[in-house]
Amino acid sequence: MLVAFxxxxxxxxxxxxxxxxxxxxxxxxxxxxxxxxxxxxMFTTLEGEWEECMDVVKRCCDAVGEHGGRVSLVLKADIRPGHTGELKGKLDRLEKAVAARDEA
Structure with a gap:
């Protein structure tokens, strides 16, 4: 999964x-x-399994909480079992599509 937060x-x-x-x-x-x-x-994107990504997000929230009594968290996830390398793969496919469009 990818988690942008x-x-x-x-x-x-x-x-x-x-x-x-x-x-x-x-x-x-x-x-x-x-x-x-x-x-x-604007965001940090993690790629990994649910538990490891959410553990990192939680620890980040706890660390930021040390700077004040309230924390703001924005999170978006792309949950796609069986796929890895998507941190780069999604961008590669996008660039390929843009190049194909520009050539047309």
Missing amino acids: SVAPSTAADESGSVSAAVADAIAIVRASGVPHRTDS
């Missing part, structure tokens, strides 16, 4: 309104987990 404290962590310190704590957990992942400016 975004987690942040409900209140800003510093005077500029940035939550980057809290998010950095979550990303450290993701990176240490060993679960294949990709992070962009």
